[in-house]
Every structure is written in structure tokens, then in C-alpha cells.
Amino acid sequence: MNELALLFLLLPVAALSGWMLGRRGSERTSGARVSELSTSYFRGLNYLLNEQQDKAIEVFLKLAEINRDTVETHLALGNLFRRRGEVDRAIRVHQHLIARPNLSQEEKTVALLELGEDYMRAGLLDRAETLFTDLVAMDALAPSALKHLIAIYQHERDWNKAIEHARRLEQLTGESQGATIAQFYCELAEQARAQGASEEAQARVADAFAAQADCVRASMIEGHIESAAGHLDAAIRAFERVAEQDVDYVPEILSPLLDCYARAQQMQRAERFLLEITERYQGVSPVLALAKLYATTRGEDAAVEFLNHILRQRPSVRALMALIDVNLHTASGDARDNFLILRDLTRKLVEGKAMYRCNRCGFGAKAHHWQCPSCKTWGSVRPIHGVVGE
Ligand SMILES: [Zn+2]
Structure with a gap:
């Protein structure tokens, strides 16, 4: 609907430029032309307001025919076809436009960029890549072309090329791409880790930190690498760093971190960490982990007492489930049946x-x-934080 709205906003421009051209050519026909355009325009607008997109397009196609000189009209029409998923028609409109001999260089690059987007949408990534690469080489609309190229390389999981082009985009626009580049290095690190190449993975983690010093994901991968290598202290430090960098990622590292604490026999440190995080973080995951820890170190009564205390402060279905589970162990008869229903x-x-x-x-x-x-x-x-979520 946005595209259609844009289209009809452009139409008065089209009508005006048609009128000006008409005026240059022949004073006599211009009046008729403008009135034909504006009648169609209002008819199209009416269809648009009544959500009759097909009829609006039909009117619009006729307008584009009458008004052959208007590049904007064709661009808007092509864009509309693409957004509606009619990629073949979009490609034809844009190719037709590009083939016109009287196009300015600027208009041509805009049309080429649009055609590239059509190709992407049609899944013709090779063609899109060639087109965008040409635009970058011509230094025409290079930032937009680079962004599309980066999207293509992400889709193809060609992280090295994605990094290379993100750096070029950064140089060209002066806008930092550090956080995105760090993610690309993390993808490479994950790939290396999956292949068992831990040195390579470590090198890519270092690259990620160089691109973004406080990259949470790089800290997480570092924790996993160190944990797998049996370097428990280093692993614990990396996972604890995640909680400092962005507390929202705590649920993602709790299980591997608790595993490291257990393997290093540092359960007091685990308790200190969980207590501190429960204060800083409103989610339920560290609460559940702490309740579990209390159940093993201080007995189930301590776990129940702690969960009751927390539930009063922050209602949480998952904490309630944990409380029911602990109570089920000791309940019998009707109470047990009720707990089962609640569960x-x-x-x-x-x-x-x-x-x-x-x-x-x-x-x-x-x-x-x-x-x-x-x-x-x-x-x-x-x-998602809240009663039902984290
Ligand atoms: Zn999203």
C-alpha cells in the first residue's frame, strides 16, 4: 500500500512534466492532456482508497503509456510490481527504462539499482551481484549498491566478502560498520569451531573484538572455546564478561557457565554470580538456576523459601512451575493432585x-x-520479559 501511495503522490509530478512538455510542443493539445491525466489520476486514487489495487495499477499503466517521458512514473511502477511479487513485470519495466536512449546518467543508475533489486527478489543473485559490482566500480550510488552486495554475501554466507564490502561501505560513508563486521567474524569463528579448528576460531574471535571491542557474541564463543579446551578459569571469565557487556544475554550463557563452575568445583563463586545477576537482571533464568543450586547445597526447603520470596516480587510462570515441581516431591493425596493440575x-x-x-x-x-x-x-x-517469558 505504501508503494501505491507513493505512486499517486508522483502522479501530479508526472502530470505537470507532461503538461510542460506539451506546452513546449503544442499549446493547443496541452489542456486536453492535463485534464485526461487528472481524471485518470482521481479515478486511480479512488481505486486506491477502495483497496482495489489491480484496478489502480490498470489506470496507472495507462497513465505511464500517455506519459512516456516520465522516468519517475516508470520507476514507481516497477517498484510497485516488485513489492507485489510480480518480479517479471518489474524487470521488464526497468529493462525498458534502461534501454531508453535519452536517459540521464543519474536516471540510468537509479534504474540499474532498481533492476538489481528485482534480480535479488527473483533469486537471480549472480545477475544482481554483477550489476551492483558495476555500480560500485562506476562510483554510482555506491553506498546503496554496497548494502545490497553485503545482503547478497550474507545470504550466501560468504562472510569474507561481506566483511570486505562492509569495510568499503564504512570508508565511503564514514558510518561505523564495526558491530556488523564483528558479527561476520563471529560467523567465521563458529564455522571454524564446528570444524574443530580452534586456533582459527580464536583468531576470528580476536578479529571480532578488533572490530567491536565489547562484542558479546565474541565473548560467548571465547567461553565455549576455552571450556572445550578445559581452560575453565578463562572460560568462566569469558562467560561472566557476557553478563557485564549485555545482561540480556545471561539466559544464553547460564548453562555452559554453570557447567564450568561445577567442573572447576567453584560452587561458591557460582552462587555469588547468580545472586549478583538476580539483583541486576529482571529475568527468571538466574532465579531458577539459584533455586536449583539451593536445593542441592541447602536442601529443598531453602529452594522453596527462595522461590516464594522471588514470586512475590516478580510474578513469573516459569518460577511458579519450579515451585510446583519442588513441592510435588513432598506432597501427597489431594494436595498432590492439585499440584499436578496446576503443573x-x-x-x-x-x-x-x-x-x-x-x-x-x-x-x-x-x-x-x-x-x-x-x-x-x-x-x-x-x-521477552514478563510473567510468561524470561
Ligand atoms: Zn527483525
């Missing part, structure tokens, strides 16, 4: 609920993603 109910409340949400586009997910699957932003997917 079923609370499970149903949590089941299937999105635990994370992208703070850019609102995409909800059950698991954490470094890059939002919907809007492709890095680091925007965060745990």
Missing part, C-alpha cells in the same frame, strides 16, 4: 510461546537468533 495448566501457558522478539520488526521466535530471520538485523532479537 499441566502452567505448562500449557508457556508452551508454544515466543520467548524472544526482534526489537526492530517485532518478529517472535522460540530460540535466539543473532540475525533476525525476518528483517535481517543483527543483534536485535532479545528475550
Whole structure:
């Protein structure tokens, strides 16, 4: 709908330039032409307001025919086709436009950029890549072309090329791409780790830190590398650093960190960390971990008392579930039956609920993603806080 609105905003411009051209050519026909355009314009607008997109497009196509000289009209039309998923038609409109001999260099580069986007949308990534690379080489609309190239390399998981082009974008625009480049290095580090190449992984983690000194994901990968190598102190330091850098990522590192504390036999340090995090962080994960720790070190009564205390301060379905589980151990008869019903109910409340949400586009997910699957932003997917969530 936005594109259609844009289209009809452009139409008066089209009508005006048609009128000016008409005036230059023949004073006699210009009046008729303007009135034909404006009648169609209002008819198209009417269709648009009534959500009859197909009819609006039909009117609009006729307008573009009458008004062959208007580049904006063609660009807007092509853009509209692409947004509607009619990529073939978008490609034809843009190719037709580019083939016109009287196009200015600036108009031609805009049309080429649009055509590149059509190719991307059609999945013709090779063609899009060639086109955008040419635009960058011509130094025409290079920042936009570079952004599209980076999107292509991300899609193809060609992280080295993504890094190279992000650096060029940074040089060209002066806007820091450090956080994104750090994510690309983290992708390389994860790849290396998956292949068992821990030295390579460590080198890429260092690159990520060089790009963004407080990169949370790099700290996390470092923790996993050190933990796998049996360097428990280094692993604990890296995971604890995650909580300092961005407390929202605590749920992601709790389990590997607690594993390291246990292997290093540092349960007092674990308790200190969890207590401190419970103060700073409103989520329920460290509370549950602490309750579990109390149950083993001080007995179940201490765990129940702690959970009761926390539940009064911050209502949480997951904390309630933990409390029910602990109570089930000791309950019998009717009380036990009631607890079982409660447990079923609370499970149903949590089941299937999105635990994370992208703070850019609102995409909800059950698991954490470094890059939002919907809007492709890095680091925007965060745990949902609240009674049912984290
Ligand atoms: Zn998103």
C-alpha cells in the first residue's frame, strides 16, 4: 500500500512534466492532456482508497503509456510490481527504462539499482551481484549498491566478502560498520569451531573484538572455546564478561557457565554470580538456576523459601512451575493432585510461546537468533520479559 501511495503522490509530478512538455510542443493539445491525466489520476486514487489495487495499477499503466517521458512514473511502477511479487513485470519495466536512449546518467543508475533489486527478489543473485559490482566500480550510488552486495554475501554466507564490502561501505560513508563486521567474524569463528579448528576460531574471535571491542557474541564463543579446551578459569571469565557487556544475554550463557563452575568445583563463586545477576537482571533464568543450586547445597526447603520470596516480587510462570515441581516431591493425596493440575495448566501457558522478539520488526521466535530471520538485523532479537517469558 505504501508503494501505491507513493505512486499517486508522483502522479501530479508526472502530470505537470507532461503538461510542460506539451506546452513546449503544442499549446493547443496541452489542456486536453492535463485534464485526461487528472481524471485518470482521481479515478486511480479512488481505486486506491477502495483497496482495489489491480484496478489502480490498470489506470496507472495507462497513465505511464500517455506519459512516456516520465522516468519517475516508470520507476514507481516497477517498484510497485516488485513489492507485489510480480518480479517479471518489474524487470521488464526497468529493462525498458534502461534501454531508453535519452536517459540521464543519474536516471540510468537509479534504474540499474532498481533492476538489481528485482534480480535479488527473483533469486537471480549472480545477475544482481554483477550489476551492483558495476555500480560500485562506476562510483554510482555506491553506498546503496554496497548494502545490497553485503545482503547478497550474507545470504550466501560468504562472510569474507561481506566483511570486505562492509569495510568499503564504512570508508565511503564514514558510518561505523564495526558491530556488523564483528558479527561476520563471529560467523567465521563458529564455522571454524564446528570444524574443530580452534586456533582459527580464536583468531576470528580476536578479529571480532578488533572490530567491536565489547562484542558479546565474541565473548560467548571465547567461553565455549576455552571450556572445550578445559581452560575453565578463562572460560568462566569469558562467560561472566557476557553478563557485564549485555545482561540480556545471561539466559544464553547460564548453562555452559554453570557447567564450568561445577567442573572447576567453584560452587561458591557460582552462587555469588547468580545472586549478583538476580539483583541486576529482571529475568527468571538466574532465579531458577539459584533455586536449583539451593536445593542441592541447602536442601529443598531453602529452594522453596527462595522461590516464594522471588514470586512475590516478580510474578513469573516459569518460577511458579519450579515451585510446583519442588513441592510435588513432598506432597501427597489431594494436595498432590492439585499440584499436578496446576503443573499441566502452567505448562500449557508457556508452551508454544515466543520467548524472544526482534526489537526492530517485532518478529517472535522460540530460540535466539543473532540475525533476525525476518528483517535481517543483527543483534536485535532479545528475550521477552514478563510473567510468561524470561
Ligand atoms: Zn527483525
